[in-house]
Amino acid sequence: MKDIKILSAGQGRTTNPSSVFDGQDVKQMFDDLGRGITRHQVRDLVATAYVNLITGTKTELKAGVAGSYFDLYQISCYNNSDAATVVELTDESTVVRKIPVPANNVTHINYQIPLKQSALGAAWYVDMPDITGTTVEITAEFSKEV
Numbered sequence: 001m002k003d004i005k006i007l008s009a010g011q012g013r014t015t016n017p018s019s020v021f022d023g024q025d026v027k028q029m030f031d032d033l034g035r036g037i038t039r040h041q042v043r044d045l046v047a048t049a050y051v052n053l054i055t056g057t058k059t060e061l062k063a064g065v066a067g068s069y070f071d072l073y074q075i076s077c078y079n080n081s082d083a084a085t086v087v088e089l090t091d092e093s094t095v096v097r098k099i100p101v102p103a104n105n106v107t108h109i110n111y112q113i114p115l116k117q118s119a120l121g122a123a124w125y126v127d128m129p130d131i132t133g134t135t136v137e138i139t140a141e142f143s144k145e146v
Contacts, residue, residue, distance in 0.1 A: 013037070045144040049124070052137055053087065056130030062142055064092075064123040070142040071114035072124065075099070078106045081134040090125040091118045101136055114143060 010028030011017075020026055029037040047070060049062040062070055077087045079101040087107075089097040096115060101107045117124070126138055 008036075010036075041143045045146075047142045047144055049140045049142065050138070051126065052135055053126050053128055054135050055132060056128055058090070058125055058127040060123050061089075061126050061138060061140055062124040064121040065144070066121045067146065069117040069120060069122075069145040070124065071116050071145055072111060073114050073141045073143055074108070074110045075138065075140040076106060076108040077101045078137040079103060079134065080137070081131070083131050083134050085128050085131055085134055085136065087136055087138065088127045089115075090127065091115075092122040092125075094118065117145075 008028065010030050012032055012034065013029050014032050017026075017029070031037060047062065051059050051061055053059050064070075072089075075089065077099055079085060082103050084103045085101050087099040087101055088095050089099060096118075099107055099109065124140070124142075126136075128134070128136060
């Protein structure tokens with residue numbers, strides 16, 4: 001009996017293909033050595049957010065969008081003060097993570113499995129204790145799931 005070989009077909013690429021319309025067929029891509037190309041999300045569905053969190057005022061990090069989830073992939077909290085603090089990450093009104101941030105330092109978290117947003121159209125917020133003279137700069141990356 002002969003060995004059966006199953007080949008995966010696609011295009012070898014050294015440049016990005018042209019964009020397609022929603023629902024249009026696309027070819028699988030490989031690099032110039034035949035390695036499959038994958039990405040965690042379509043570029044148009046990645047959202048970033050940036051806020052300054054000042055003296056314990058709950059602040060919207062990412063506004064909700066009707067009919068969409070925004071799952072969190074990464075968050076960075078930079079504390080530019082002499083006092084350590086804890087940042088609370090809130091999915092609408094539920095605290096989902098407490099992030100310790102040392103004085104004059106940064107805490108950076110990459111989620112291998114993203115934090116799922118609990119409800120369609122919900123917003124993400126950040127908060128911290130009221131510490132006079134403390135500002136925490138927060139950046140985050142989200143994946144829009146529809």
